[in-house]
Amino acid sequence: MSSNVASLYSEKVMDHFRNPRNVGEIANPDGIGHVGNPTCGDIMELYIKVNDDIITNAKFKTFGCGAAIATSSMVTELVKGKSIKEALEISNQAVAEALGGLPPIKMHCSILAEEALKSAIDDYSAKKKMLEEQR
Amino acid sequence: MGRIYLDYAATTPTHPDVLKAMLPYFNEDFGNPSTICSYGQEAKGEIGNARTQIANLIGSRDEEIIFTSGGTEADNFAIKGIAFANESKGNHIITSSIEHPAVLETCRFLQKNGFNISFIPVDKQGLVDPDGVRKAITKNTILISIMHANNEIGTIEPIAEISKVAKKAGVYFHTDAIQTAGHIPIDVNELGVDLLSISAHKLYGPKGIGALYIKKGTSLATFMHGGEQEQGRRAGTENVPGIVGFGKAAELIQQEIDDESKRLIYLRDLLLTGILERINHSRLNGHPTMRLPNNANISIDFAEGESMILNLDLEGICAATGSACSSRNLEPSHVLLATGLSQEQAHGSLRFSLGKWTTEDEIKRVLDVLPRIVARLRAMSPLLKNQSKI
Numbered sequence: 001m002s003s004n005v006a007s008l009y010s011e012k013v014m015d016h017f018r019n020p021r022n023v024g025e026i027a028n029p030d031g032i033g034h035v036g037n038p039t040c041g042d043i044m045e046l047y048i049k050v051n052d053d054i055i056t057n058a059k060f061k062t063f064g065c066g067a068a069i070a071t072s073s074m075v076t077e078l079v080k081g082k083s084i085k086e087a088l089e090i091s092n093q094a095v096a097e098a099l100g101g102l103p104p105i106k107m108h109c110s111i112l113a114e115e116a117l118k119s120a121i122d123d124y125s126a127k128k129k130m131l132e133e134q135r
Numbered sequence: 136m137g138r139i140y141l142d143y144a145a146t147t148p149t150h151p152d153v154l155k156a157m158l159p160y161f162n163e164d165f166g167n168p169s170t171i172c173s174y175g176q177e178a179k180g181e182i183g184n185a186r187t188q189i190a191n192l193i194g195s196r197d198e199e200i201i202f203t204s205g206g207t208e209a210d211n212f213a214i215k216g217i218a219f220a221n222e223s224k225g226n227h228i229i230t231s232s233i234e235h236p237a238v239l240e241t242c243r244f245l246q247k248n249g250f251n252i253s254f255i256p257v258d259k260q261g262l263v264d265p266d267g268v269r270k271a272i273t274k275n276t277i278l279i280s281i282m283h284a285n286n287e288i289g290t291i292e293p294i295a296e297i298s299k300v301a302k303k304a305g306v307y308f309h310t311d312a313i314q315t316a317g318h319i320p321i322d323v324n325e326l327g328v329d330l331l332s333i334s335a336h337k338l339y340g341p342k343g344i345g346a347l348y349i350k351k352g353t354s355l356a357t358f359m360h361g362g363e364q365e366q367g368r369r370a371g372t373e374n375v376p377g378i379v380g381f382g383k384a385a386e387l388i389q390q391e392i393d394d395e396s397k398r399l400i401y402l403r404d405l406l407l408t409g410i411l412e413r414i415n416h417s418r419l420n421g422h423p424t425m426r427l428p429n430n431a432n433i434s435i436d437f438a439e440g441e442s443m444i445l446n447l448d449l450e451g452i453c454a455a456t457g458s459a460c461s462s463r464n465l466e467p468s469h470v471l472l473a474t475g476l477s478q479e480q481a482h483g484s485l486r487f488s489l490g491k492w493t494t495e496d497e498i499k500r501v502l503d504v505l506p507r508i509v510a511r512l513r514a515m516s517p518l519l520k521n522q523s524k525i
């Protein structure tokens with residue numbers, strides 16, 4: 001049992017937790033990432049829209065702790081307007097840093113966000129490859 | 136409205152009258168009870184009074200109460216004390232899978248040191264089956280330790296029945312009564328236990344003080360070696376202010392135990408039925424009737440516990456969760472899993488524990504705030520593809 005966890009998090013994390021950006025799904029997305037957290041069992045879904053190799057939109061759905069919600073929100077913010085190559089370089093540390101840091105015990109949640117992004121990009125690349133082969 | 140504290144099972148504020156009773160023992164009547172000057176003798180007298188107050192709360196004799204540094208020490212003392220003093224008779228201990236870590240980890244420590252431990256399961260409502268205990272007994276069994284009521288889900292165990300099983304087999308019986316002492320009536324003779332742990336800070340006393348009831352004639356190894364304090368069973372200069380505060384708290388809580396438990400049961404049920412009515416896909420954890428007057432534990436599907444606690448905290452409401460995300464080892468509550476809940480269900484658990492200063496308005500506020508929080512988190516959850524179903 002535990003209680004009173006709010007003081008655990010930075011202001012930035014609490015801001016993204018309170019007002020998460022880009023919550024939801026994208027209709028006809030170009031890539032979907034679906035990952036589960038092996039540590040605690042939480043789930044994250046990330047949707048991306050890609051135009052000319054640039055990520056134009058990103059949305060997420062997360063079942064998880066405060067850090068999981070805040071990191072998913074932050075990763076969708078960071079990724080918008082980036083090229084696929086740039087997006088692949090976004091690490092979990094970068095996400096955590098953008099949030100003003102995470103408690104050590106919560107770093108695994110930011111890994112989940114990085115993996116959700118990678119998985120969405122993989123999905124996009126696979127689909128793209130399939131289309132190219134069909135051509 | 137100010138902050139709303141609904142985590143009384145974690146700890147309670149010290150009652151103002153208790154604090155007042157303690158204060159002189161820090162710097163006025165500060166004597167060491169082991170010394171013979173009047174300072175020391177006065178302190179010694181006060182310890183005696185406190186011991187009577189605690190003994191009255193649980194129906195024991197004064198000399199059967201040994202003060203400890205808290206509930207955890209009382210549990211350690213009881214279990215290791217029996218184990219080390221009775222090793223020649225056997226090395227088997229029976230406990231349940233839903234005990235507090237103070238008991239579980241003590242048993243695991245003994246397990247690493249040559250003892251056999253049976254962690255017996257509980258049913259869906261968290262009840263230990265006395266017959267299951269009976270079946271687990273072997274000729275090597277020296278101790279049974281089953282908690283009086285569970286700290287997470289509030290289930291009250293059939294201690295009197297289990298003690299009959301223990302007695303019949305000639306096995307010592309310990310119960311951790313840290314959640315029940317002062318909250319439901321306790322009589323050690325009716326319960327039939329040999330050892331019983333209690334803690335002050337769960338009944339509006341200070342932190343850092345507890346006690347172990349040791350039935351006369353129980354063969355128990357000394358826990359703390361040193362001076363002659365506490366009949367030589369637990370050495371160390373007594374925590375006089377703590378002991379005085381513990382005694383006062385026990386006396387005060389005993390005076391209102393009946394009225395207070397009625398009041399809390401009313402508020403608890405208001406909260407429970409309110410949540411179950413307002414939030415679909417929610418369920419009660421623990422036993423519907425055999426439960427602590429102040430404990431409301433529920434699971435809410437598709438909403439994660441830490442996120443709910445954070446949101447409640449932002450609204451000024453303090454509660455607890457058994458979610459993996461908020462535990463230090465990232466494991467969901469062992470108690471909830473033992474009652475057969477899935478990882479997901481344990482994830483969405485909330486514990487509200489009520490107390491002396493809980494009001495009906497506070498409960499109504501929770502009922503107003505919580506459904507909104509759940510709806511918001513569910514809207515964010517990938518577990519719910521079709522939200523219209525909820």
Ligand code: FES
Binds near residue numbers: 041067109
């Ligand atoms: S998602 Fe479970 S701990 Fe962060």
